[in-house]
Amino acid sequence: MTASSLARLGVSWIVVACAAIVILLLSVAWLRPALAACKRVSSTGIGAVAFFYGASVQAERFEQFDSVVIEPDSGFDPRTHTAHCPNWYAYVSVGEVTKERAYYAQMPKTWFAGSNAAWSSTIVDQTAPGWPAFFVEQIVKPLWERGYRGFFLDTLDSYQLVAKTDVERAQQQAGVVAVLHALKARYPQAQLILNRGFDILPQAHDQVAAVAFESLFGRWDQTNQRYGEVPGNDREWLLGQARQIHERYGLPVISIDYCPPEDDACRREIVQKIEALGLIPYVTDGGLQTVGAGGTVLADGAPPLKKATFRR
Template sequence: MTASSFARLGVSWIVVACAAVVILLLSVAWVRPALAACKRASSTGIGAVAFFYGANVQAERFEPFDTVVIEPDSGFDPRAHTAHCPNWYAYVSVGEVTKERAYYAKMPKTWFAGSNAAWASTVVDQSASGWPAFFVDQIIKPLWERGYRGFFLDTLDSYQLVAKTDAERVQQQAGIGAVLRELKARYPQARLILNRGFEILPQVHDQVAAVAFESLFGRWDQANQRYDEVPGNDREWLLAQAREIHERYRLPVISIDYCPPEDEACRREIVQKISALGIVPYVADGGLQTIGMSHSIIKDAEPLTKVSLRR
């Protein structure tokens, strides 16, 4: 542009143009670090995980994690935190429901198959006609509309509290499979992490991103309100499940363990033990009300197929 052209535009136009360029450069500089961090999260899949069921979700405190599962009734809005890099997952109970849930009153009482006294919850009959559609319409759809794209599906084995025969267990498992298929049919891009659900993996493994279980080394006894060490036999059984998931389905495995919130040494020790087994660790308090410990990048961890463990 010539000097005469600048003169015709006037000084004010030049100032505006320069200001626009500066704003553009600043915006790019601000966005690029966020995008770089988010690429870290997406490229590592599940990565470092956190489970937080507290009422006050401070998004910036979860930036070291790649995947964060939160209690959606906390009021947290993932749409307001797109600058933060964790993949936000909503906690969703499949096998049980409590009276505090907004959808509880809408559920036919014929769907209630029993109770779980330890958690003051009601066990849902997974074989009930209409349950898969209700689950997606009344539970998943509102969360999807709020911006959640990942769901942590809990209480998948609660049917075992009420199903007493092999035929009843098979019927309940088929019902859970129908729920997951309905969810993925309606929301194909939904990312799913299962909490246990080992028995249904043969029919749904291709629809999930990872499988979690609780208490490989440290556990929380809800009924007695105390922390305990996990018995060796229980740990070996869980490790056998982890091998099966890893070898047959090639899915990430997550272990959620528990220590007193003030005992950082306990958390660190268990994280290291879990990581050494090639399993994604997370260790926090028994109610998952505080931010616990994981690893951003699990180092020096051999795959489960190479770890020397008793079978």
């Protein structure tokens, strides 16, 4: 630009232009660390994980986590929170449905196999014709369109409440596997975390990113509405399942434990115990309504599961 042109523009324009350049440079400088912080794990990693089923999701409270499972009926829209680090997972129930779900009324009553009184829910017959397609089209598709790319699949073992013979259990397990395969066939990039589902892992382990279970040290009794310690034999059984998952499939394992929300010491102690075993910890309240405590174990390159030595 010539001197005469600058004169015509006036000094004020030069000042504005310089200020704009400075602001742009500072924005890039500030954004770069933020973007780097959001790459703590790969797109298929789990990292530090949280589970929150509260009605109001405040995204900034979960920035220390890499993956966050939330209740999609909260109205949270992951598309409007792409600047935050967590990979957002939607909670999805496979084996049960409640009347509050929008899709409940669309399900044929012949698909209902029983009830779970503790959670006021209905058990879904996994062998019902059309169930896998319905699950993908009516339950997962709307969530995918809202921006969810990860799904936490719960109640995978609920069929055990109604299946009474080995043949019936095998049929129900095959139905659950068919649901998972249908989901991944439609959305190959979907990241899946299973809540238990140990019996279906031989047929479905290559479809999932991680396996979770509840109550390794601290448990929540939904029926009696109280917290308690996990019996040693229950803990040892769960750790046996975790070892098999690590050794056979190389999948990260998450333990979701429970403490009263005001008991910070309880949360810290259980997180440390779970991490010491090479598992990914998350400790929260019984209703998963508060932001709990997680850990630093990453799914990519997680340490091997250690042999447990617990006080009985």
